[in-house]
Amino acid sequence: MSRTTSYPQSMPPTRPEISSDGPKPRQARWAELASSADHKDVGRILISSAFGSVFLAALELLLLRLQLAVPSNVFLDGITFDRLLSVYGETAIFLVAMPLIIGLLYYVVPLQIGARTTAIPRVGQIGLWMFIFGGILLYGSFLFTPPEAGINPLPPFSDATFSPNNGVDVWITSTGLVTLGLLMVAIDLLTTLHNLRAPGMAWRRAPLFTWAGAIVTWLFVVVAPIFLAAITMLMIDRLGGGGFFAGDSGGSPILWQHLSYIFFTAIYMSAAITFLAAIGEIVQTFTGRELPRKSVTRSMIAIAIIGTLAWSQNMLTAPIPSGWKYFGMFMAIALIVPFGLIFYNLISTVSKSDFHMRAPLRFALGALSLASIGLAAEIAQSTIAVATQLSQTYDAWAATHFALIGFVVFGGFAAVTYWYPKMTGQQLNEDRANKSFGLMFVGTLIAVLPLFLAGVAGQVTDSYRYFSFEDFEVYNLIAAVGTLILFVGIVLAVGNLIMSRHEEPAATPDPYRGDSLEWLALSPPPAHNFDVLPDVRSTRPMRDIREAIVRRDNETAEAESAAQPVA
Amino acid sequence: MAVLLVDRRGFKEVGNLIPNRKRMRRRGAASAPAIRMARVLLPRSRKPVSLFISLAGVLLAFALNASPAMALSLNPDAASPGIEDGNTLHWILFVVILVVIVAVNLAILRAARPRTRAVSPKQGRNVSQVKLAVGLSVFALALFVVATIFSDKSREIPAVNAEPVAGQVKGEPLQIRATGSQWLWRFDYPNASFSYRRLVVPAGVTVQLDLESTDVVHGWNLPELTGKAQAIPGKTNSIYFRADEPGIYENRSSMLSGQGYDTMGIEVHVVPPAEYEAAIDLLRKEIQFAQDKVEAEFELERKKSEISEMQAEKTENQIQNNQIESAASE
Numbered sequence: 001m002s003r004t005t006s007y008p009q010s011m012p013p014t015r016p017e018i019s020s021d022g023p024k025p026r027q028a029r030w031a032e033l034a035s036s037a038d039h040k041d042v043g044r045i046l047i048s049s050a051f052g053s054v055f056l057a058a059l060e061l062l063l064l065r066l067q068l069a070v071p072s073n074v075f076l077d078g079i080t081f082d083r084l085l086s087v088y089g090e091t092a093i094f095l096v097a098m099p100l101i102i103g104l105l106y107y108v109v110p111l112q113i114g115a116r117t118t119a120i121p122r123v124g125q126i127g128l129w130m131f132i133f134g135g136i137l138l139y140g141s142f143l144f145t146p147p148e149a150g151i152n153p154l155p156p157f158s159d160a161t162f163s164p165n166n167g168v169d170v171w172i173t174s175t176g177l178v179t180l181g182l183l184m185v186a187i188d189l190l191t192t193l194h195n196l197r198a199p200g201m202a203w204r205r206a207p208l209f210t211w212a213g214a215i216v217t218w219l220f221v222v223v224a225p226i227f228l229a230a231i232t233m234l235m236i237d238r239l240g241g242g243g244f245f246a247g248d249s250g251g252s253p254i255l256w257q258h259l260s261y262i263f264f265t266a267i268y269m270s271a272a273i274t275f276l277a278a279i280g281e282i283v284q285t286f287t288g289r290e291l292p293r294k295s296v297t298r299s300m301i302a303i304a305i306i307g308t309l310a311w312s313q314n315m316l317t318a319p320i321p322s323g324w325k326y327f328g329m330f331m332a333i334a335l336i337v338p339f340g341l342i343f344y345n346l347i348s349t350v351s352k353s354d355f356h357m358r359a360p361l362r363f364a365l366g367a368l369s370l371a372s373i374g375l376a377a378e379i380a381q382s383t384i385a386v387a388t389q390l391s392q393t394y395d396a397w398a399a400t401h402f403a404l405i406g407f408v409v410f411g412g413f414a415a416v417t418y419w420y421p422k423m424t425g426q427q428l429n430e431d432r433a434n435k436s437f438g439l440m441f442v443g444t445l446i447a448v449l450p451l452f453l454a455g456v457a458g459q460v461t462d463s464y465r466y467f468s469f470e471d472f473e474v475y476n477l478i479a480a481v482g483t484l485i486l487f488v489g490i491v492l493a494v495g496n497l498i499m500s501r502h503e504e505p506a507a508t509p510d511p512y513r514g515d516s517l518e519w520l521a522l523s524p525p526p527a528h529n530f531d532v533l534p535d536v537r538s539t540r541p542m543r544d545i546r547e548a549i550v551r552r553d554n555e556t557a558e559a560e561s562a563a564q565p566v567a
Numbered sequence: 568m569a570v571l572l573v574d575r576r577g578f579k580e581v582g583n584l585i586p587n588r589k590r591m592r593r594r595g596a597a598s599a600p601a602i603r604m605a606r607v608l609l610p611r612s613r614k615p616v617s618l619f620i621s622l623a624g625v626l627l628a629f630a631l632n633a634s635p636a637m638a639l640s641l642n643p644d645a646a647s648p649g650i651e652d653g654n655t656l657h658w659i660l661f662v663v664i665l666v667v668i669v670a671v672n673l674a675i676l677r678a679a680r681p682r683t684r685a686v687s688p689k690q691g692r693n694v695s696q697v698k699l700a701v702g703l704s705v706f707a708l709a710l711f712v713v714a715t716i717f718s719d720k721s722r723e724i725p726a727v728n729a730e731p732v733a734g735q736v737k738g739e740p741l742q743i744r745a746t747g748s749q750w751l752w753r754f755d756y757p758n759a760s761f762s763y764r765r766l767v768v769p770a771g772v773t774v775q776l777d778l779e780s781t782d783v784v785h786g787w788n789l790p791e792l793t794g795k796a797q798a799i800p801g802k803t804n805s806i807y808f809r810a811d812e813p814g815i816y817e818n819r820s821s822m823l824s825g826q827g828y829d830t831m832g833i834e835v836h837v838v839p840p841a842e843y844e845a846a847i848d849l850l851r852k853e854i855q856f857a858q859d860k861v862e863a864e865f866e867l868e869r870k871k872s873e874i875s876e877m878q879a880e881k882t883e884n885q886i887q888n889n890q891i892e893s894a895a896s897e
Contacts, residue, residue: 078826150823156800157783157824162749247801253784254799295696317786317795319778319804322722329714336707337700343671344699351678365679372671379710380660384718385653388794389643392786392821456641458790462823 037121038527039110039192042128042185044423046103047416049135051494053095054409056139058490060088062483065447069480071468081464082148083167087138089151090171094178095135097267097408101216101274102182104415106189107423109213111518113206114198114536116528124188130181138174147171150462152264153234155245155256160238168238172231183224190217198517200536204293207516207539208284211297212277216270219304227263230256254318261311269307271404272371273300275411276342279364282418283346285514286361287353291345293539299338306331306338316387325384332382339375343368359433363414366441367406374403377452392462394475395455398448405444413437413493420497421507425524429504432496439489446482450475515540643790646816646837647808649721650791656717663710725809727773733844734758740775740807743768747778747785747798747820750827760851765834767850769843770813778804786822789833795821810837 026032033041063084067076076084110118118124141147148167149158158168193214197206206214234256236242243249245256277300280291312320312328346368355361377399380386390396413433420428454475459466466472510519519542521529534541641661642654727740734757735741744755745766754766768774778787778798785798792808810816820831838846 078829082823082826154784154822156780162783162825247799252801254802292693292696295700318797319799319802326715326718329718330711333707333711333714336710337703340703340706341696341700344694345696347671347674347678348694351674354682357679357681365675369672369675372675373668376664376667376671379664380657383656383660383714385656385714385721386660388721388796389653389657389790391795392788458643458818460786460788460819460821463819463829465829 037125039106039118039121039124039188040423040525040529042121042124043103043107045128046099046106046131046185047423049132050096050100050103050412051416051497053091053099053135054412054490055494057088057091057096058483058487060084060091062480062487064088065476065480065483067464068466068476069473070477071466071470071473073465076464078464079148082150082462083146085462086147086150086153086167086171087142090138090147090175092404093264093267094175095138097271097404098178098182099131100408100412101270102185102189102220104278104412104419105209105213105216105274106185108419108518109189109210110192110196111422111521111525111529112210112516113193113196113201114517114520114530114533114541115192115196116530116533117196118188119191119195120188124185127181127184127188130177130184132181134174134177134181137170137177141167141170141174145170152260155234155237155253156247158234158238159245160241169235172235172238176228176231179224179227183220183228186217186220186224189213190221193217198533198536201517202536205536205539205541208277208280208291208293208296209516212274212300215300215304216274219266219270219273219308223263223266223308226259230259230263254315254320257315257318258311261314262308265311265314266304266308268400268404269303271407271411272307272339273303275367275407275415276300276346278411278415278418279346279367280342281514281516282360282364282414283349285418285512286358287349287355288513289349289353290539291349295341296345299341302338303335303342306334310335310382313382313387314391316382316384317391322384329382329384333379335375336379343372359428359430359437360414360418362434362437363410363417366437367410367414370406370410370441370444371403372406374399374401374406378403390455392460393455394451394459394461397461398451398455401448401451402444405448409490410440413440416497418512419518420500421511422518422521422523422525424501425507425522426501427504427507427511429496429500432492432499436489436493436496439485439492441489443482443484443486443489447479447486448482450478450482454479510542513542513546515542517541520545646791646810646812646814647793648725648811649723649808650794652717652721653794656714656721659713659717660710724775724807725773728771728809730840732769732772732840733847735772740773741769742775742777744777744779745787745798747780747782747787747824747831749782749825750820750831752785752820752831752833756847756850758847758851760847760854762850764832765836767836767838767843767846768810769840770810770837772840772843773807773809776806776808778806783824784822785824785831786820787833788818788821789816789835790818791816792835797822810835813837813839 027035033045036042063076064081067073067081106118106124138146145166147153147170148165149163149171153163153168153171156162158171193210203211233242233244237244237246242251244251245253247253277296280296284290310328310331312324313332314328316325316328350361350365377395381390381396381399416423417428417430417433420426454472457472457475459470459472459475466476507523509521509523511523512519517530517534517536518525520534534545538544642657643650645651645654724740727738731737732741742757743766746753746755751764752766753761753763755761776787776793778796779802780798780800782800784800787793787796787798787804787806792810793806796804796806798804814837816835816837818833820828820833822828824831
């Protein structure tokens with residue numbers, strides 16, 4: 001077996017204080033996993049289901065693009081297309097982005113702050129199972145009526161009058177279960193963050209990813225109840241004519257747009273914050289340089305606040321007072337500042353240093369590249385005069401997909417590739433990871449770039465067919481080919497994550513000479529995470545520990561050499 | 568093909584850092600035919616920049632071959648004054664966005680370039696974060712000001728025509744109501760006539776289109792004249808336009824509204840004012856005629872049913888009389 005991963009393992013092997021394997025499992029592995037309230041088990045289940053769902057989302061996207069590849073196609077009929085579209089949207093947001101964000105944070109952050117457990121682990125465990133049942137409900141609904149009212153089911157259409165079957169009920173229940181479950185996990189993480197940091201781990205010394213954890217969980221605690229309230233209102237409307245979203249009884253359909261777009265925008269921003277922080281960790285580790293912490297953490301807070309307040313940039317064509325529209329436009333354009341700062345710092349740090357180009361860094365730079373295209377294209381989407389032309393076209397679709405595929409899929413693979421040795425105790429096959437990266441990157445470019453042109457030419461989203469006189473077929477044909485490449489790349493990458501478990505050599509606790517505390521634990525960490533908790537004295541506790549070990553070894557050697565002549 | 572190239576480049580990039588790079592090269596040679604083909608198709612270069620450029624070239628070539636007229640049309644042809652401002656803003660933003668994307672991606676490629684010699688850790692000066700933030704804020708503010716100016720201009724109500732057409736109050740726009748229903752549009756004109764699917768408006772006249780909906784949210788979408796706007800039940804969304812030249816503008820609704828969504832077309836005929844008056848007069852007459860016809864038929868039906876009722880009553884009375892008579896005779 002030849003692979004590119006044969007880097008020297010630079011960590012000195014002697015660390016006598018970390019030796020425990022933890023208690024031996026008393027049950028079968030799967031039973032242990034299913035009944036576990038350990039944050040690492042919960043986090044791993046969340047991350048694995050997110051990657052399973054990445055495969056499903058890519059498959060659904062491929063089917064949608066194949067239907068649109070040629071004009072007046074009859075591959076899927078209208079109702080099947082609407083169902084696949086709705087399920088694709090829900091999978092991408094609720095079963096890929098959200099569990100990946102929360103799962104990664106829930107796995108890594110307690111390790112980074114030196115916590116032996118989370119504060120209220122049973123709450124996290126209940127949250128995990130609510131999430132799982134939500135996912136099962138959504139895909140189980142293919143046996144009866146899957147959701148069919150679009151990615152965001154706007155109320156008069158999702159009311160009982162116009163969507164009489166159970167599709168919207170399934171959407172409400174499954175998104176509600178997933179959101180509530182992940183909210184509980186987030187609350188557990190937030191409590192842990194505020195109560196169980198290791199001695200000396202002040203906020204000013206907390207790693208970037210921990211900061212992202214704090215910001216994202218706070219944001220989630222604020223916006224998830226808004227969404228839960230909105231779907232509850234929709235459910236009451238559907239069950240008994242509550243009239244929250246009906247225009248003729250004091251409610252308004254626009255209320256739903258406000259509430260749902262606040263939540264969706266916040267999830268978009270959470271994805272950006274989480275994966276930019278993960279990319280920051282990767283860049284810091286592989287370049288050996290620190291990012292300017294104050295600037296990056298403040299930018300992340302700014303993205304959370306400003307980004308969520310920019311929700312009304314999704315509603316520039318709705319009949320709302322124009323003050324709302326200018327407010328949304330201002331906030332969306334103001335996002336240039338925090339995003340620009342983070343992008344500048346990440347890229348210049350890589351640029352100024354000597355680094356080993358390894359798979360996590362490759363994925364991280366790919367994520368930055370794709371996300372930069374998406375975020376820049378969103379500028380045009382958020383101005384009133386252009387949005388009246390381009391909203392609800394494939395131009396908007398392409399911008400969102402570039403940003404979210406960049407952050408969630410590429411950022412997600414970067415983070416998982418980076419923490420893979422820690423999570424599994426096995427090295428990742430970087431050769432295959434690099435191959436899948438190439439396929440995914442080229443696939444994304446070919447799949448989404450032409451859709452900018454289709455959107456500018458006027459192709460509207462959510463329609464299951466177009467006609468040959470509309471002149472969209474070239475773009476859609478290229479996009480279908482690109483989606484196929486992207487799908488193959490994702491299958492390879494997910495397959496690599498599974499296969500490396502059994503083929504690769506074991507990983508050491510600290511394969512990259514990382515600076516944060518998760519690299520102090522064994523790979524994979526025992527149930528109690530750490531035998532000994534260090535006293536954190538700087539932003540780079542692991543470097544301090546390595547230096548202390550070297551110093552102690554030198555002292556021992558000196559003492560021995562000094563003792564020799566006497567003896 | 569492209570993938571193999573990326574891989575080969577990837578190995579080359581880190582070549583000096585990887586101990587067994589010769590073996591990797593040999594591995595690449597195993598799929599030589601594919602690489603040879605790729606070399607023919609794509610320009611040969613050491614840098615991955617060429618891959619991007621060739622990719623963009625391929626896409627552009629596809630787009631140009633597809634329909635030469637469409638390839639350069641970033642915006643719809645403006646047929647109403649507000650659209651022109653939107654188009655200008657889109658051009659400005661398009662250039663800005665393109666510059667940002669190219670700059671960021673070139674910086675990423677430069678950062679990821681293969682290291683032939685060790686970079687000293689002190690290399691590169693640190694830009695002050697405050698200065699950077701101030702610079703970005705100025706850039707964002709400038710963009711916001713430009714966007715606001717053009718958005719304001721595009722939302723202005725076009726100057727109202729001096730000579731009012733039929734149904735128009737002097738000095739005010741011509742009011743037409745557009746009501747979306749699953750899955751067609753109904754247009755109500757000031758003189759109580761209405762039409763389905765096709766809107767007729769006079770050229771050179773400022774029109775106020777009041778968008779409403781009877782059922783779900785519909786997306787009004789006409790790039791050349793008005794752009795997009797939502798028609799929401801229980802709320803009126805007014806948009807203004809003034810078509811300067813006669814012509815036919817067609818598009819389709821832009822928000823998912825159910826199973827007939829893909830067939831929910833929008834068609835606007837812009838005609839000279841005189842023809843407009845004739846057209847809506849004709850519409851009104853047609854409607855009147857149709858209504859008269861329906862009413863006449865209804866009247867006929869009513870009379871028929873009255874007659875048949877009377878007959879039925881008669882026969883019933885007769886039967887009753889017969890029964891009474893027979894009972895009496897017994």
